Amino acid sequence: MIIVMKKGFDENQLRKVLERIVELGANPFPVSGREQTTISVVGPTHEIEERAFLGFEGIEKVVRVSKPYKLAARLAQAQPTQIKVGECDIGDGSFLVMAGPCSVESEEQTLRIAHAVKKAGATMLRGGAFKPRSSPYSFQGMGAEGLKILKQAKEETGLPIVSEVMDIQQLELALDVVDMLQIGARNMQNFALLKELGKVNKPILLKRGMSATVEEWLMSAEYIMAGGNSQVLLCERGIRSFDNQFARNSLDLNVVPILRELTHLPVVVDPSHGTGYRHLVSPMALAGMAAGADALIVEVHDRPSEALSDGPQALLPTDLDQLMLKLSQMGDILGKRVQTSQTAKQNSEGAKQNKVA
Numbered sequence: 001m002i003i004v005m006k007k008g009f010d011e012n013q014l015r016k017v018l019e020r021i022v023e024l025g026a027n028p029f030p031v032s033g034r035e036q037t038t039i040s041v042v043g044p045t046h047e048i049e050e051r052a053f054l055g056f057e058g059i060e061k062v063v064r065v066s067k068p069y070k071l072a073a074r075l076a077q078a079q080p081t082q083i084k085v086g087e088c089d090i091g092d093g094s095f096l097v098m099a100g101p102c103s104v105e106s107e108e109q110t111l112r113i114a115h116a117v118k119k120a121g122a123t124m125l126r127g128g129a130f131k132p133r134s135s136p137y138s139f140q141g142m143g144a145e146g147l148k149i150l151k152q153a154k155e156e157t158g159l160p161i162v163s164e165v166m167d168i169q170q171l172e173l174a175l176d177v178v179d180m181l182q183i184g185a186r187n188m189q190n191f192a193l194l195k196e197l198g199k200v201n202k203p204i205l206l207k208r209g210m211s212a213t214v215e216e217w218l219m220s221a222e223y224i225m226a227g228g229n230s231q232v233l234l235c236e237r238g239i240r241s242f243d244n245q246f247a248r249n250s251l252d253l254n255v256v257p258i259l260r261e262l263t264h265l266p267v268v269v270d271p272s273h274g275t276g277y278r279h280l281v282s283p284m285a286l287a288g289m290a291a292g293a294d295a296l297i298v299e300v301h302d303r304p305s306e307a308l309s310d311g312p313q314a315l316l317p318t319d320l321d322q323l324m325l326k327l328s329q330m331g332d333i334l335g336k337r338v339q340t341s342q343t344a345k346q347n348s349e350g351a352k353q354n355k356v357a
C-alpha cells in the first residue's frame with residue numbers, strides 16, 4: 001500500500017498518518033521527493049482497508065500495490081534513486097564505468113590496473129578480495145590482505161572501491177575499506193546476508209542470480225530496503241541459458257527498460273560476466289548503455305593470460321581506453337554525460353565553488 005501525500009501537506013498531518021499506520025500494525029517508510037512525498041506501508045497490508053485513512057488531512061490518495069515488492073516499486077518513489085559514492089553520482093541521468101580486475105591478486109597487479117583504469121576514465125575501481133569460485137581448488141581470493149591492497153589503491157588513485165562479500169564476517173571486514181558492497185550472483189538469495197545489508201549505511205550492488213526472475217531479484221532488493229538501507233543498485237550480469245557454446249551467459253538487456261518501468265533503483269550492466277569473452281565485452285557494454293543503464297561494471301587486466309580468475313573476459317587497458325571513447329560518443333547521441341575520473345573531479349570542484357559563491 002502506498003499513501004501519496006498532497007502537495008503542501010504539513011509535518012503534523014504526516015505525523016498523524018505515520019502514527020495511524022503503526023496503530024494498524026504496519027511499518028511506514030516515508031520518501032520525500034522534490035515533487036511528491038509518498039509513504040510505503042509494509043507489513044500485513046492485506047488486513048488494512050483504504051478507508052482506515054478516511055478523514056486524514058494531507059492525503060492525496062491511497063493506492064494498493066499488487067506487486068510483492070513495495071519499497072523497490074516505481075510507485076513508491078516518483079524520482080529515480082540517486083546514489084553517491086565518493087564523488088560519483090549514480091542514477092542522476094549521467095553514466096559511469098566501474099572497472100578493475102576480477103580478483104585482487106597482488107599489490108603490484110592491483111595498483112597497476114587501478115592506475116590504468118583511472119587513466120582510461122573509469123570512476124570506480126572493482127576488485128574481489130573474497131571470491132566465489134565454483135571449485136574449492138581454484139584461487140579463493142586474498143581475503144583481508146586483499147582489502148588492504150584495495151585500500152591502498154583507493155588512497156593512491158582516489159577511486160572509490162566496489163568489492164564483493166559473501167558472508168556476514170566478510171561484511172564486517174569490508175565495511176572499513178569498501179565504498180560499495182557487491183553481492184554476487186550466487187548470493188542474491190542469501191537472505192541472512194541481505195538482512196544484515198539492510199542495517200549497513202553503504203550502497204549495495206546487487207547482482208542478479210544466474211537463474212533469478214526479475215521479481216525474485218526485486219524481492220532480494222526489497223529485503224535490503226525493508227531492513228532500512230535504500231541504497232541498492234541492480235546489476236544484470238547474464239543468466240544461464242541453453243546455449244553456452246559461444247558466450248558464458250546470456251546478457252539479458254531486456255531487463256534494463258523493464259526495470260526502468262518497475263523500479264526507481266539504478267541499473268548497472270556487467271558485460272564481462274554477461275558474455276565471458278573479451279571480444280564480446282565492448283559491443284555489449286555499448287548495448288547496455290543504449291538500453292538505458294546508469295553504469296557499467298567491467299573487468300580489466302593488463303596481463304590476462306596470468307590472471308587468477310576470469311582472464312578470458314578481461315579487457316586490456318587499451319580496450320578500456322577505446323570503450324570509454326565510444327561510450328562518450330554514444331553519450332553525446334543519447335544526451336547522457338559520461339562521468340570520467342577527470343570530469344567527476346572537476347564537477348565536484350565546480351559544485352564546491354558554487355557553494356562557496
Ligand code: PEP
Nearest residue numbers: 102184185186207237273
Ligand atoms: C565477479 O564480479 O567477479 C563475480 C564473481 O560476479 P558474479 O557474481 O556476477 O558471477
Ligand code: MN
Nearest residue numbers: 102299309310
Ligand atoms: Mn569475475
